[in-house]
Each structure stands twice: as C-alpha cells, then as structure tokens.
Amino acid sequence: LQNLSSQDVGAFSQIIAVSPKMRHVIDQARKLANLTAPLLITGDTGTGKDLLAHAVHMASPRAAKPYLALNCASIPEDAVESELFGHAPEGKKGFFEQANGGSVLLDEIGEMSPRMQAKLLRFLNDGTFRRVGEDHEVHVDVRVICATQKNLVELVQKGVFREDLYYRLNVLTLNIPPLRDCPQDIMPLTELFVARFADEQGVPRPKLSADLGTVLTRYGWPGNIRQLKNAVYRALTQLEGYELRPQDILLPDYDAGTVSVGEEAMEGSLDDITSRFERSVLTQLYRSYPSTRKLAKRLGVSHTAIANKLREYGLNQKKGDE
Structure with a gap:
C-alpha cells in the first residue's frame, strides 16, 4: 500500500x-x-x-x-x-x-x-x-x-x-x-512555464512583476492552459530585460463578458470592481496603443486623464508617451 x-x-x-x-x-x-x-x-x-x-x-x-x-x-x-x-x-x-x-x-x-x-x-x-x-x-x-x-x-x-x-x-x-474558473492555478502555471522555458533555452529565469498576477488571473483564457503556455512562451522569446510584465504578454480580446468575472473579480466594493476592470482594459489596450496620446484618442478621453490612470495602475513604464 x-x-x-x-x-x-x-x-x-x-x-x-x-x-x-x-x-x-x-x-x-x-x-x-x-x-x-x-x-x-x-x-x-x-x-x-x-x-x-x-x-x-x-x-x-x-x-x-x-x-x-x-x-x-x-x-x-x-x-x-x-x-x-x-x-x-x-x-x-x-x-x-x-x-x-x-x-x-x-x-x-x-x-x-x-x-x-x-x-x-x-x-x-x-x-x-x-x-x-x-x-x-x-x-x-x-x-x-x-x-x-x-x-x-x-x-x-x-x-x-x-x-x-x-x-x-x-x-x-x-x-x-476551464482555467478561468481556477484563478489560483494561473500564477503557479505561469511560474512553471517560465521555469521550463528558461531551462530549455539555458537562460536565467526572469522575475515576474508584482502586477502580472492581477492581469493574468482576470483574463478569460478561452484556450485555457494551452493558451497560457503559448502566451508565456511567446512573451519570453521576445522579452527585453529580466522581468516579465503584463505588457509583455499578448492577450487577444476575449468575448465572453470581455473580461473574466469570476468570484474573485467580483469581490469588494463597486469601486474595487470598477478599478480592476479599468486596469484590465488599460493593460490590454496599452499593448496596441503604447503612446498615452494614442491611447487617450482611442478611449476618447484627455491625454492627462490617461497618463494619470496609467500612473495610478503602474502601467506607465513604456516609452513613446510623447
């Protein structure tokens, strides 16, 4: 036995x-x-x-x-x-x-x-x-x-x-x-895939940014674990530096409420829920509109408002904000 x-x-x-x-x-x-x-x-x-x-x-x-x-x-x-x-x-x-x-x-x-x-x-x-x-x-x-x-x-x-x-x-x-119903598994899986990629390529394992988990656990992952693995591998092949950040990972639009709204995403007050949703939207769009002026135009708000929001959510780490 x-x-x-x-x-x-x-x-x-x-x-x-x-x-x-x-x-x-x-x-x-x-x-x-x-x-x-x-x-x-x-x-x-x-x-x-x-x-x-x-x-x-x-x-x-x-x-x-x-x-x-x-x-x-x-x-x-x-x-x-x-x-x-x-x-x-x-x-x-x-x-x-x-x-x-x-x-x-x-x-x-x-x-x-x-x-x-x-x-x-x-x-x-x-x-x-x-x-x-x-x-x-x-x-x-x-x-x-x-x-x-x-x-x-x-x-x-x-x-x-x-x-x-x-x-x-x-x-x-x-x-x-589905992976969207198991948010606690997303970061352990991400860490596993990062470690595997680094070992396979013989390179140092990059650090995972503090805000990466928030973004990954709020995405819907229609392709589940396979999609997460592919997204992480794709990001690591193009990574510049030694830290994996949300803006490094390409997440296609997910049309099932657009953003995952599992139990964890609905915790807290209305302001908490709204902030999480707003942060997710900005994180995804900032990849396609890496300039604050372009992003502001895309969302129909002022450049100052977008700059403040990006700063608030710690997303203003890219260049090209002129």
Missing part, C-alpha cells in the same frame, strides 16, 4: 492543482485510477485532458504496462479500425493488443464514426475484437479512457453519437474546469 501511495503521488505531481476545483478533480481521479471500468474525461480545449488521462494510468495498478493514445479526429476513419484492432494480413497489432494489461486513451471520442462506435461498444462489453481481415476473435485486458471537448448529450440528440455507447462511457467521469 505504501508503494502504491508513492506511485499515486508521483503520477499527479505534474498537474498543477492549487484551486479547490482542480484539487477536487485530482482527488476524484485518484479514486477512479484503481478501477477498471471505462473512464470519460470531459473539458474545454486546452484544459489538459490527455495529461490527466496519463496520470490516471500511472496511478493505477496498470502503470507498469503500456499506455497508448489515439486522437480520433487526427486520422481517417478507415485507418482508425486498423490502428485500434490491428490488421491481420500484415500481422500488425493494434493499440488494444499492444496495450494489453495497460490503458488506451481515445481522445476526441466525439469525432469517432458511427461504425467505429459500434465496434468500440462491442469491445467495451466483452473485451474482444477481430483484426481487420480476420475472423478470429482476440481477447485483451485494456482499460479504455475517452476524452472529449464536445457535449456528447447534444451529439446523441443529433444522432451522431450512439446513445448506448454514451451510457456505457458515462459511468466514471471526470470534468476538468
């Missing part, structure tokens, strides 16, 4: 889970890791479904056996069958046979064709399959983990996803919340 416990801790150590919502996901994942029934992981794009699936495998009794992953959206339908079940004439073993005793991740399960859905359902029911071009049945012991960013209930209602397969999969489930 002690060995299993240390294995469990190591399996999930690569996943940042400071926020209560992510800690709950990890707690649930630890419990589900020891089971053998199919697991369904849902979550928006970029939330790390594949990373969680691999962690579940590594925390399970199957950890010493193979773990293979197939993205159902990345290969043609006619190739999916031979990839999963193998091809008899060529003597090729499929993923299920190669991973016998281990786990297989079927990513983007919502993209699987109805024909393959039927074959997958049969495999889930009895653990047997036939290689392409062969009548002989093969039996293996594999845990199937499925992941999707799509709403499978809607796909069932549209008739593009089998209802019986959905109910077969929707027994053990994990839902990864």
Whole structure:
C-alpha cells in the first residue's frame, strides 16, 4: 500500500492543482485510477485532458504496462479500425493488443464514426475484437479512457453519437474546469512555464512583476492552459530585460463578458470592481496603443486623464508617451 501511495503521488505531481476545483478533480481521479471500468474525461480545449488521462494510468495498478493514445479526429476513419484492432494480413497489432494489461486513451471520442462506435461498444462489453481481415476473435485486458471537448448529450440528440455507447462511457467521469474558473492555478502555471522555458533555452529565469498576477488571473483564457503556455512562451522569446510584465504578454480580446468575472473579480466594493476592470482594459489596450496620446484618442478621453490612470495602475513604464 505504501508503494502504491508513492506511485499515486508521483503520477499527479505534474498537474498543477492549487484551486479547490482542480484539487477536487485530482482527488476524484485518484479514486477512479484503481478501477477498471471505462473512464470519460470531459473539458474545454486546452484544459489538459490527455495529461490527466496519463496520470490516471500511472496511478493505477496498470502503470507498469503500456499506455497508448489515439486522437480520433487526427486520422481517417478507415485507418482508425486498423490502428485500434490491428490488421491481420500484415500481422500488425493494434493499440488494444499492444496495450494489453495497460490503458488506451481515445481522445476526441466525439469525432469517432458511427461504425467505429459500434465496434468500440462491442469491445467495451466483452473485451474482444477481430483484426481487420480476420475472423478470429482476440481477447485483451485494456482499460479504455475517452476524452472529449464536445457535449456528447447534444451529439446523441443529433444522432451522431450512439446513445448506448454514451451510457456505457458515462459511468466514471471526470470534468476538468476551464482555467478561468481556477484563478489560483494561473500564477503557479505561469511560474512553471517560465521555469521550463528558461531551462530549455539555458537562460536565467526572469522575475515576474508584482502586477502580472492581477492581469493574468482576470483574463478569460478561452484556450485555457494551452493558451497560457503559448502566451508565456511567446512573451519570453521576445522579452527585453529580466522581468516579465503584463505588457509583455499578448492577450487577444476575449468575448465572453470581455473580461473574466469570476468570484474573485467580483469581490469588494463597486469601486474595487470598477478599478480592476479599468486596469484590465488599460493593460490590454496599452499593448496596441503604447503612446498615452494614442491611447487617450482611442478611449476618447484627455491625454492627462490617461497618463494619470496609467500612473495610478503602474502601467506607465513604456516609452513613446510623447
């Protein structure tokens, strides 16, 4: 039991889970890791479904056996069958046979064709399959983990996803919340990505400015963790100096209230909330309008008013304010 416990801790150590919502996901994942029934992981794009699936495998009794992953959206339908079940004439073993005793991740399960859905359902029911071009049945012991960013209930209602397969999969489930709902995870993730980039490039790790966290935690992150990582990497490749500041990170407009309005963003008085919103707007626009006069014209206010606001929020560190 002690060995299993240390294995469990190591399996999930690569996943940042400071926020209560992510800690709950990890707690649930630890419990589900020891089971053998199919697991369904849902979550928006970029939330790390594949990373969680691999962690579940590594925390399970199957950890010493193979773990293979197939993205159902990345290969043609006619190739999916031979990839999963193998091809008899060529003597090729499929993923299920190669991973016998281990786990297989079927990513983007919502993209699987109805024909393959039927074959997958049969495999889930009895653990047997036939290689392409062969009548002989093969039996293996594999845990199937499925992941999707799509709403499978809607796909069932549209008739593009089998209802019986959905109910077969929707027994053990994990839902990864979007990054905007886990603000406590944003700065630990940022620090992780900064450290990784510096180590990969063999350069000193830059300091993170005191106001960086305020800006990053208030952005909506529609692309979630993947978008945060890409934004940090992009900023570091062009960084001048040894400090990463809000104006160094490009954050595209996010149209879902434009700015994240989670619980933390709504704390305090109306003045507090208004100030946070105002600061976020100025931070984002100052990248595109690095002159106070241009920014003032963009917002329809006086140059003096903008200069005072930038000074108030500590954003007047760029040149070009003439």
